[in-house]
Amino acid sequence: MTQISFEFFSPKTVTAAFSLSRAAETLAGFAPQFSSVTCSKDPAQTLDTLRALRRSGLERLQAHVTCSTQQPADLPAYLKAAQEAGAEGLIALRGDTAPKGLDVTDLIACAKQNAMQDIFVAAYPEVHPLAQSSQSDLDWLKRKQDAGATAAITQFFFHAEFFLRFRDRAAAQGITLPITPGILPVQNWTATQAIARSCGTSIAPDLAEGFARAEREGRAEMMAIAQASELCDSLIQNGVEHLHFYTMNKAEVVSAICTALGKAPQQSLRRVA
Template sequence: MPTPSVSFEFFPPKSLEGSFRLWDCVNTLAPLEPNFVSVTYGAGGATRKLTHEAVSTIHKTSGLNVAAHLTCVDATKTETLAIAQSYADAGVRDIVALRGDAPQGTAKFTPHPEGFASSVDLIAALAETGRFNIRVGAYPEKHPEAVDQAADIAFLKRKIDAGASTAITQFFFEAETFFRFRDACVKAGIDAPIIPGILPIENWAGTQKFAARCGTHIPQVICDGFAHATRDGTTELLATAIATELCDDLITGGVEHLHFYTLNRPELTRDVCHALGVTPKVRLQNVA
């Protein structure tokens, strides 16, 4: 089985304890030499400043290629592009351009009166600068706000046509879900790489809530497995096996790159990567 390239998603810390956890995560996973790592925004752009600080620090101290999340939420076009400019000035040239979630307490996304109306508009503005490699999100299962999946795919094509180079999917639990989506994208004329997003299940209750929010189907066999594993105290072993099997099926189906949502808890992701043959690179020293 070929060894895939990998990338990892982190989120910015909100406390001193969170800072230690983030740096532990970076230090644990950096030896796997990821193609890139990304840092998220909180809902409603709540962690905009923290994201900028985390991106800049990881970029300066780790040598990793860092992709900064950038959204349309609660900011003018001028403010959003100024943030992008500050990333470019710091040497960060990868952006994950997203519409973003609505701020807490609001029912749905509403564009700022002077802001970008959608991720397509944001992508076009970033592409016009010529300074960024732009990545975008994709939904292998219907987005909760979409009419149907065909509408999702049509919107993804608009994002690629606006200047995005790569799409990263929301997490899913069956390889066939990704393969059906990939085939439908090709049929729709999308030729940009689509990277599957993998969520190792660190917290079963939290994963169920997250899946319900973003429209991700959890197969009954996984629900049954965690019911037994919770009683037996083997949830970590089961989570590793489920994620490894999913990744193995994807690689067998031709996937060359996997993107892991780490939740700033690196051990499970590291163990899955090791099982796939993604291990720390050994650097031989010249002793002559």
């Protein structure tokens, strides 16, 4: 049976916080293998979100940690605080700006010293915008594996062949850690295109036209569910055993996709009490 996991981000308003809680409670019913929280500019917000997700019934939480938001001297204390907030591991990332004396391998080493169970890192089926080449992406992934990473989660993509080719190239480079594909269900097509441009994710012309037409015809959600379900099915048919969903703190589309993949949500007793 294919495993699933979810990513959430810290809310910025009270209304958004309530929306996050509702989404987390709904998605907890699918018994994800783990759930992660992205790193806010204020790390304290990440800790608050970890606590909120734990209250919502999600387990085996992972905290994103980036080199750009942490000072080396503060990292051990922050990781301890993350563990106290409910994190069993971390997702170690470089971040969007130049590191302040930290390297991703430093994050991995510190996580090992703090006895974190899971140490995830990023991987890129399409070349990272700041990478010199696709080979340098693989070289970095191998370096992160050698430093002690236990698994990798990829940037999102829209075409299964990108992930499958990357997985095969990684294996040929001696990369043996599990590589989980990151899936971004389209919640807002305009916003999704902007995110894709910023991280180098390709969008085929026919896919772009399909989403644009679906929005014009008032069936954007149906299109999003169909596209992501088809992508996930193609990955599963090619041996993928775990899918990681970028939820955007919304449950409806993600729930529909998980259901289409044969996942049956369990009703929480505290939600019906």
